[in-house]
Amino acid sequence: MRILENIISDRxxxxxxxxxxxxxxxxxxxxxKELCRTKKFAKATHNSWALLTPEAPLKNDDGEAGAGMVILRMLEREGLPNHLIVVTRWFGGKHLGGDRFRHVQEAVRIYLEDLRTR
Structure with missing residues (x-):
């Protein structure tokens, strides 16, 4: 499990x-479940994720409507099957509107770049 914390902050x-x-x-x-064993992640507002499997694409928004689909599209473009990506958000009190999708995309980009350089 690879975790990159505090990568984006907005409002x-x-x-x-x-x-x-x-x-x-x-x-x-x-x-x-393993991620949420860490109290910080268990208290997160959203743990949105996606996964490409040979049987079917899987996603879960965890209350952040549309976030799973954003992650899934990026996995498809990258051609990265059998690899789960989770974007975690701690809500800061102000709605981000469409910027939340930009942040999800940026988080996945950061993860993919980190994956390439390892």
Missing amino acids: GSKYAVSGGPCHSAEEATAFI
Whole structure:
């Protein structure tokens, strides 16, 4: 599990991104459960994620409507199957409107770049 914390901050909201190899919905659930064993992530407002599997694409917005689809599209463009990416947001008290999608995209870009350089 790779976790990149405090990568984006906007109007009080803070973002992190994490991910790792994953092959099924069950593994994705276990990954999120493991991530949330850390109190900080358990208290996050949203842990949105997506995963490309050979059977079907999987996503979960976790209340951040549309975030899972943004992550999924980026995984498809990257051609990265069997790898889960989770974008975590701690709500800062001010609505971000469409900027929240830009932040989700940027978080995934940061993760993918980190993955390429490892």
